[in-house]
Amino acid sequence: MRIPDEKIDEIRNAADIVDVISREVSLKKRGKNFVGLCPFHSEDTPSFTVSREKQIYHCFGCGAGGDLFRFMMEFKKISFVEAVQEIADFVGIPIEPESGYSEKYKAQEELYDIMSAAVRYFTEILHKSKEAEEARNYLIKRNIKPSTQKLFNIGFAPYGWDNFLTFAKQNGIDLQKARLLGLIDTKQNGDYYDKLRGRVIFPIHSTNGRIIAYGARILDDSEKTAKYINSPETPIYSKREVLYGLFHSKEEIRKLDRAILVEGYMDLISLFQEGVQNVVASSGTSLTEEQVTLLSRFTRNIYVLFDADAAGQNAALRSIEILLKHDFDIKVVSLPEGEDPDSFIKKHGREKFQEQLQKAQNFFEFTASKYASEGRFDDPSTSAAALREIIKSLALVKDELKLNFYIKSIARKFNLREKLIEKELDEFRKSSSGRNETRKVAAASYARPQVAAAQKANPYERELARLLLSGKEEIVDYILEKVGSESFRHPNLKKIAEIVAECHKQNNVSTANILDHITEEGLREFLRLWLMKDEQISTISDKWDNFYISGKLEKDTLEHAVQTVRNYFIYKIEEEIKSNNELIQTNNDEMLHLELLKRNKELYEQKKELLNN
Template sequence: FHSKDEIRKLDRAILVEGYMDLVSLYQAGVKNVVASSGTSLTDEQIQLLSRFTKNIFVLFDADSAGQKAALRSIELLLKQDFEVKVIELPKGEDPDSYINKFGKEKFDEEVARAVNFLEYQTSQFEELGLFEDPSDMTKAIRELVRTLALVSDELKRNLLMKTISKKFNLREKLIESELNAALSQNKTRVETQSAKQVVKMETASASSEFNLATKYQAENPNEKELIRLLFSGDEKILGYIFDNVAVESFANLNYRKLADVIHDGWNEGKFSPADLVEKIESTDLKNFIMKLTLSDDSISRKWDELSFNGKIEKDTFEHAVDTVRSFQIFQIEEEIKQNNKRSSESKDERLQYELLLRNRELQDDKKAILGLKTKNEFDW
């Protein structure tokens, strides 16, 4: 889950399609890996990745569906100025099967043989026999040029244009003419989309501003860290959190849905990260998980230093205890705040008295939590 540090360190990420691929590669020591979670790569995921690297190695299944998904992902990545290479595994293999069968050393060799996006697309067209017939060949070359037009760096674009010209023994001027036409189409398309987006934003601005200001007003800042801990797959940590935090107490609806899925999995004895993601049907939630696990925003700076190898680490559990305590204190302080507001707005003396007594109980609870000393606690 904490791939971002390795991605930053190596300045490249390996993008896989399925979550099991991610888990298998990570467990084998390939830690600069992210997954699109079985869905088409989204602009939001790409923008998130760009915070850590601009170099992506695409590694999808070698079947027809995987190849099509790879080509779609390449186009999206090129539009966002990524350097894109493709890792091609032997036919019949996927990242999960390959790493389990051949190990990390052989996998690293496959990574070293990765080809640029243009070579990959050309090889796919060759396999389909599109260069055997003049009519098909024309369409295929135009498709290569259309992909090339997505590259924003003019120097790189011209060098790749020369590659196409040389490979197919065509005049550079001819390829350049096709490229200029594709660039013009891209510009028109972008301008049209921008105009539509402006209209959409203006239409929704009033209600959006209100919703953004109020939607997460009472969200507990410890919720994100609790979800990360729940996704550790550690039975001891899950048991402790669910013994002390109710699922319905999560204010953020996405966190609440995830906590509910994890709670169900925990009750069924299926709570590994892979099991949990398999239970999530919502594409939005799967994208949310990716955003969450790559996020820089950590409640505790200590969290990024914790080992994430699946073992029950002492400091990881103590971090869970600390996070639960912070969560509980926030809930208490939030209730006290709401009670004070109700009391000040009410003229009912009986209600004011009841709220006063309730706040005293809450203050006692808070003192008990702050004063709690167990062998599991740890001072950061």
């Protein structure tokens, strides 16, 4: 069922997020907000905050957050439509389904239905068909219990060229769409045939439990064919955006506030079966930005546990950089030579596995150990290069306190002065930022100085973005008219401004509606955390309600917006003047000097006009 957008807005506007959440969580008023113990992870001190003003919630412990619909979905493990229906019942608004689905939605739903039907077919074959005897024996040999097989919907595609094809025809499945999903393929003459034959099927679930793809493994490793066939990219599946097993493991990950990252399906299934249930798998691919962003919704503490061979250890090394970028606390687990997570836990059990976790190294210790085993510290020249690689990773650590501890650890291990490591770190950051090179290029090419100046972050952007999220039409109107979303330089603030502009066209600039229009989870989290931090400030200090640079203006008024826009443009002008003066001092071209002086005169006039208005 599709619920019209207008009806969703009506339900959202009629419900109060505090009333909805307080039915499930005990909340206490604290300043403007309400706080309580988070229902999504274990805690003793309340970090779960609900804003009545913005109609959103955020947990400062585990990072969970969203609007009232998101809360119901996560708390009750229900779909978006079910969450809307439940809240509609609570506020007494009847829902009549829209007469027709959108074409895109209908097409996606059909793909979901085909994939679900296929998995039901494969699982039934595994459990009931004589043809699957070999597959059942394979799973017994791999110590995968029948209950675990059912939990993960494991199935079997029988040998033969038309078994699933016949099933699809008998059940009215669109064959072109089945081909799109990688379930069947076509011969040169255009006839269809089964793509999956004699393979164990591992279905892949979305985070909310829908079957979206598969991995299909051969039974006999000696066969001269691909060990795995994986689903192609489809409208319902992007390999970069999915972590295998997250649907089954997300609650345990939240509860323990840590995840174990493994490579393959069997690694995850074996660990899960033995009671290690805070585990996800990258499905044999290199970890991606999208996967890490997804995992960060549930925890920022991770144990990387790849195979003990060289390929597995190199994959662990590659994962470190992307995890550090997303501010994860990283531990790397090294298993004994020749072992993988699947084989280790079957041989040694859960208790020994937990001991391996306790021996895990932080990213610096792991990287240093790996380089030492490769002999990279045996020679002064290779030692310096290896140490610089470690410092390159260190530059990604955002937490200054952690960074300080890492610097001390490196200094102790290599008997170096901390100042030397700090110097190398600063040099790397400078070279990666490219500031010096940009300035040289700008001066040499006589680039328009305002272009260079515009790249520097304007401190008033943040306040302008916050005002765009005030929910007040007149303020949003004014800022979009005077500044425009295209003027923002900070990447996240620019995206937010663009989304507000879209919502403005639809005449709904409420914070909850803006959050709904953000599809990128990392940006949603950035916005929630930012807004709720502002709310925390407001509950701590009454002075915040009247704070502004002048000390005279209340926030979230049109007058405040006008003053912020004025200050935004004054700052831009001052930065351009400053940049022009620097170029005049460093460049000997007289024609350029005249052009810049003329431009500065125009800028001073513009600034004077702004100050007088």
